[in-house]
Structure formats: C-alpha cells, structure tokens
Amino acid sequence: NGTTDLGGPVDLDAQGNASIAVPLAAGNHAITAVFTGFNEHQGSTSAAHNVAVTPANVATTTSVTGPATAVEGADVVLNVQVSPAPSGGTVQFKNGANNIGGPVTLDSEGKGSITQQFATAGAQSITAVYSGAAGFITSTSDAHTVTVSAPAETDVATTTVLTVPATATKGAAVNLVATVSPDPAGGTVQFMDGTTPIGAPVALMNGKATRSHPFATTGAHEITAIYSGAPGYLTSTAEVATVTVDEPVDGGTSSAGGSLGSLFGSS
Structure with a gap:
C-alpha cells in the first residue's frame, strides 16, 4: 500500500496466484505486489492498482419527545433527536401514515422540532423518519403517543x-x-x-x-x-x-489612576 507492507509475504499456489484480506482506511490507496523471485524466475513488481475506500455508513437512532396529552386545536411542540449527530439530512414527522408538515432540517446537534395542532381527539401515534445523509443510514423512531382530548365546555381560555x-x-x-x-x-x-x-x-x-x-x-x-x-x-x-x-463591547481602558488634572489640580 504505497510504501507500507500489507501483512507478511504470501506463498504462491501452483498456478502462481496469491491473495490476502486486509482492512483499508478511508481514502485512496495504491496497491502493488512484489514477487521476490525464485530459482530461475526473476523478481518483478506489478503496476499500481488504485483502490478508493469510502467511509463506512454509520447507523443512526431517531427519537421523538413531546407532551403525553394535548387539547384539540392547541399548539404542541414535537422534538426529534438523531444520534450520532449526522452531517446532513432531514426528518419527516408522521402521525400514523400521514406526514405532519414538510421535512425538518436538523441542527448541528442532530435536533429539530415542529409545532403541531391536532384536529381530532384520540390517541395520535407520532414517529419521525430520518432521511439519511452521506455516511449516515436512515432510521425511524419508536412511536410517541399523544392523547388528544376535546376542550371541555368548562375549560377557561388563557x-x-x-x-x-x-x-x-x-x-x-x-x-x-x-x-x-x-x-x-x-x-x-x-x-x-x-x-x-x-x-x-x-x-x-x-x-x-x-x-x-x-x-x-x-x-x-x-x-x-x-x-x-x-x-x-x-x-x-x-x-x-x-x-x-x-456583539459584546470592549470596556475601554482603565482610568483608576485619574488624570494629571485631577492629581495636581487645574487653573
């Protein structure tokens, strides 16, 4: 691999073939094979074979948090966390099989949120589907249930x-x-x-x-x-x-010693 040996010498089989299995880091690698020679056979070096290795995709976990109860027609904040924090991608909130709004862009910590109003009473099954991104695999959260109740006639507006x-x-x-x-x-x-x-x-x-x-x-x-x-x-x-x-403003220079006028007086 460039000037670095991959493992130790490998014996040839009867057909002159040899192989080795090695892990390679992400990046470009120039692989060559050097035959040492044997008896009347002279040594030789192969042309370089370039191998481009991409980073392994990282599995993600998506979780949804929010209130356990809500009132019909009231604002509810639903939060999502994708871990580990990916370098891109969006999350689609869903209520059962129905999308809630459009895809939500995640911040640098893998977090996002949406404000939702539920139009019908009953148990709402909320999930979030992470789209995936370069190097990060898609994932879907467990369902978070929000039990929505109709406003009672005696409920007080605030x-x-x-x-x-x-x-x-x-x-x-x-x-x-x-x-x-x-x-x-x-x-x-x-x-x-x-x-x-x-x-x-x-x-x-x-x-x-x-x-x-x-x-x-x-x-x-x-x-x-x-x-x-x-x-x-x-x-x-x-x-x-x-x-x-x-932005913060610098405090300026100190005047603890006072001015010459304050020390000696002024006329």
Whole structure:
C-alpha cells in the first residue's frame, strides 16, 4: 500500500496466484505486489492498482419527545433527536401514515422540532423518519403517543404575555418571562426562538414562567412562549417579541489612576 507492507509475504499456489484480506482506511490507496523471485524466475513488481475506500455508513437512532396529552386545536411542540449527530439530512414527522408538515432540517446537534395542532381527539401515534445523509443510514423512531382530548365546555381560555428585553449582548444571560392569565392550576411554558425550543418546558409558578437564556448568535431573534394548558385551562401562545442581540463591547481602558488634572489640580 504505497510504501507500507500489507501483512507478511504470501506463498504462491501452483498456478502462481496469491491473495490476502486486509482492512483499508478511508481514502485512496495504491496497491502493488512484489514477487521476490525464485530459482530461475526473476523478481518483478506489478503496476499500481488504485483502490478508493469510502467511509463506512454509520447507523443512526431517531427519537421523538413531546407532551403525553394535548387539547384539540392547541399548539404542541414535537422534538426529534438523531444520534450520532449526522452531517446532513432531514426528518419527516408522521402521525400514523400521514406526514405532519414538510421535512425538518436538523441542527448541528442532530435536533429539530415542529409545532403541531391536532384536529381530532384520540390517541395520535407520532414517529419521525430520518432521511439519511452521506455516511449516515436512515432510521425511524419508536412511536410517541399523544392523547388528544376535546376542550371541555368548562375549560377557561388563557392569554400568554411575553416579556423580554429589546436588546441583549451575545453570551450574556437575559430573563425571558411568560405570564399566563388567568393564573392556571398547572401546566408549563415552552419558550421558542423561531422554531427552535429554548431549553425544556418551564413549570408555572403563580402564573409566571421564567427562563434565563444567553443568546449564542447575534441578530434579531423572534421569541415566543407556548402555554401547554392544564385541566380546566386551554393552551395559548404569546405574540412574537424580537430581541436584537449584539456583539459584546470592549470596556475601554482603565482610568483608576485619574488624570494629571485631577492629581495636581487645574487653573
């Protein structure tokens, strides 16, 4: 293999044939065979035979997470994780045999999500099918069941209001606060940055849910909050609020020693 021996010398058979089985790393390999010679037979070297080895395809595992229950017509966030994180590909969420929306592009950690409303009550069987990508094999998640119930006549409509800063500094944590009215007896709030969940759902306390979050990228981030609902209370989604994230600003030079004027006075 180039200048590297592949194993040890191999004996020829009666027809002058020899073979060897060796594993090769990914990449291009120039394979030659060198006959050492024997008695009246002189030695010889073959022309190079080029072998292009592609990386082995990696098996993947796809998993779906989301709430176990939902109310008909309410927003539900479904999350997917493909492991190990592939270098490309998409995930198609499905409810039984029916597609939910279009394919979802995965982020660099192999994660994706979709917000869905169920139109009918009953058990919904949710799966996610990873498309595969170069070097990564397709996979399908186990089914995640969401039991959807019709809104009860006594269920109370809720309103979710989001409070966020207008601006933030990249890498510095800011508080995202959601207030649900009237104060429901339970439920959680899922904060979202566009279509990407910000952490896990946050339990309500006295009608409020707060998440401390540092933004990793600059620019405009469209934040919203989805209240899950609870027995007797309907789900609700806050209006989008924009947080503009800037790069950190250098603090400038220190003036602890003061100016010459402050030390000696000025006239």
